[in-house]
Amino acid sequence: MTIQDAGRGRRRPGTAAVYAAPGMRERLQTWLPKLVLSPSFAAILIFVYGFILFTGYLSLTPSRLLPNLELEGFDNYVTLWGLPNWWTAITNLAIFGSLYIIICTVIGLGLAILLDQKIRGEGVLRPIFLYPMALSFIVTGTAWKWFLDPGIGIEHVVQTWGWESFEFGWIKDRDMAIYTVVIAAVWQSSGFVMAMFLAGLRGIDNEIIKAAQIDGASNFRLYRKIILPQLRPAFLSAFVVLAHLAIKSYDLVVALTNGGPGRATELPATFMYSYTFSRNQMGVGAASAVIMLIMIASVIVPYIYAEVRGGRDVR
Amino acid sequence: MSASSPDSAIRLNRGVRALIYAVLIFFAVYYLLPLLIMLVNSLKPLDEITGGNMIALPQEWTIEPWLAAWSTAQIGVQPTGLAPYFINSIVMVVPAVLISTVLGALNGYVLTKWKFPGHSIVFGMMLLACFIPFQIVLIPMARILGLIGLAGTVPGLVLVHVVYGLGFTTLFFRNYYNAFPTELVKAAQIDGAGFFRIFFKILLPSSGPIIVVTVIWQFTNVWNDFLFGASFADADSQPMTVALNNLVSSSTGERPYNVHFAGAVIAALPTLIVYIVSGRYFVRGLMAGAVKG
DSSP: OOHHHHHHHHHHHHHTTOOOOOOHHHHHHHHHHHHHHHHHHHHHIIIIIIHHHHHHHHTTTTOSSSOOOOOOOTHHHHHHHHOHHHHHHHHHHHHHHHHHHHHHHHHHHHHHHHHTTTOTTHHHHHHHHHGGGGSOHHHHHHHHHHHSOTTTSHHHHHHHTTOTTOOOOGGGOTTTHHHHHHHHHHHHHHHHHHHHHHHHHHTSOHHHHHHHHHTTOOHHHIIIIIIHHHTHHHHHHHHHHHHHHHHHOOHHHHHHTTTOSTTTTOOHHHHHHIIIIISOOHHHHHHHHHHHHHHHHHHHHHHHHHHHHHHHHHO | OTTSOSSOOOOOOHHHHHHHHHHHHHHHHHHHHHHHHHHHHTTSOHHHHHSSOTTSOOSSOOOHHHHIIIIISOBTTBOOOSHHHHHHHHHHHHHHHHHHHHHHHHHHHHHHHSOOTTHHHHHHHHHHHTTSOTHHHHHHHHHHHHHTTOTTSHHHHHHHHHHHHHHHHHHHHHHHHHTSOHHHHHHHHHTTOOHHHHIIIIIGGGOHHHHHHHHHHHHHHHHHOOHHHHHHOOTTTOOHHHHHHHHHHHOOSSOOHHHHHHHHHHHHHHHHHHHHHHHHHHHHHHHHHHTOO
């Protein structure tokens, strides 16, 4: 706030008497805010909520290449849950999502705790840990696709160093390819998780820590008993953000493996895209989109609800 | 937050401290190495990658791969290089960022200083819109863009990015203006200032930081988007990310890895530059979008 602003605030009591009678101008003033907000709200209402309803409706119709508005009930959902490809996508999401969340949290929390020890050069290290988040997943995917490629990447490099029998061909291996998605995704997001935990750590009152030290608590006990419990909100935020990113993952898989080898790295997002736009199974595609929405909502809605309620309690 | 000191009160001995530095530097290398490898390999002749070592520095430095990626590489069926798509991305990003930021600022202003019955429901609906998986809107969006004649065009992509960016821009400005003293607005109202006058004279002059945060957030998101570009653009209006993916997956025969790496660096460069120039604001945006979201 500038000094000028503060001056305006102080002038208020003197001018309060000059209050004009309601007229055309005042009525416009009461309308104007809503008028300004309404295009955005209308856009959200149509393009978000209207479209959700439309896709939800489509998932109950026998739409294939084009939308077909005749209702047929839950057939698409039955079809969907009977498809081996969908089960592959769901299983992959479970593997990818849990490893991605756990590894990012461990690396992020670890780095945040280490960075929080009065580190010289923190100002240099922090931006280095975080910059991958500024990159497109397509760039990350392209880069890691070639790093993990046995022909020119890590395997090739280690072999030219003299370890001839070294093999690292996960990206071409149906059983291991999903873990390469984890590797690339962790590289991109773990620094961001570090930033969330670091913000949490910086928010903890040093007095509590000092008091515990005077009581003779070891550093390990200090973290386990006092600091980590206070990071609960940071853990929750990290979980919500990572879970939501995992469910939405699309670009990275497209660039890294394009769902392959075969369909080994299929995720719900790639499934939805290929069934809707290449396989002309729009109804099934819409049903899979609805399932994705339900998954995200079950993570996000309780979180936002708690945040909004929490905010109200404070005020 | 401002009251807490930036360093913790933990005491450590020298050995532990050295170990901490070692781990931190190890991770710094882990995060930096991929970018360095991309860069180094984009400046090498192809045979040094296929026959040599990815981590080694070039024996013969060359900018050929960059020139090829920019202007002659095969993208899909056309040997146009990435240049036209880079321009598509710029033409798409600039209006999308400007429009969504202006609307977000006005929305945040209304939702905090001109509250009306139901304002929290409106905000809640806009907030939830930030997190939907975009797969749920792809099918109807494709239909609507077709109906209004914007399918496969850059303006169509601008519309899509504005609509789905609104939730976040509104959230940013709403949270920022929420902390702005309402008394100042009331006082100006009593002075006879109207809706727009108050916005331009009182709120906007102190909105610098949040405008930077929002612009960077939107720029990064729109530039890096792939899903909408892949779904709604045709060959002439594809953004950079889609073109890069086509470049990498469309080459047949011996893959020009050096050109791919050069293309990846070109695609990453705009957001990287923004990050290097104003990383602090980028992080603030991420945190505002995540922690308060």
